[in-house]
Amino acid sequence: MAKSLLIISRQAPWSGPSAREALDIALAGGAFDLPLGMLFLDDGVLQLLPSQNAKALQQKDLTANLQALEMFGVEDLFACSTSLAERGMSPEALNVEPLNVLHDDEIAALIDRYDQVITI
Structure with a gap:
């Protein structure tokens, strides 16, 4: 049986390649039917905002990657309520x-449910 994987994404979408790399890992794992989930924590919750203007920062828009997660079988998506509240997000x-x-x-209970955890 494949080990389960939790990817914790803590970086804003425009702060460098980390947010994109976390999504790429999730998409690759989903393509191989790896049981995985994603937790958006700290500035990582900013990836979840709609209508991001990535071109202004010469970055890749991550919206398509986020929307593709479900198509790749990644349906366990989590966000930290404190991180959302601290950034005024609903x-x-x-x-x-x-x-x-x-x-x-x-x-903490979520992290304990997974065999492997990657924090990016």
Whole structure:
């Protein structure tokens, strides 16, 4: 049986290649039917905002990658409620569905459910 993988994405979409790399890992794992989930934490929740202007920063828009996650079988998507609140973000206004919003005490239990964890 394949080991499960949780990818924790903590970087804003425009702060460098980390956000894109996290999504690429998720898409690759999904293509091979690896049981995996993604947790957006800290500035990583900014990836979930719609209508990002990546061209202004000469970056790649990650919206298509986020929307492709479900097609690749990556359906376990999580966001930290504290990270969202600190950035004035509402779960209803985000670009990803279904999205499970977790409180801080639920994040430790989530991490324990997976065999491997990658933080990017």
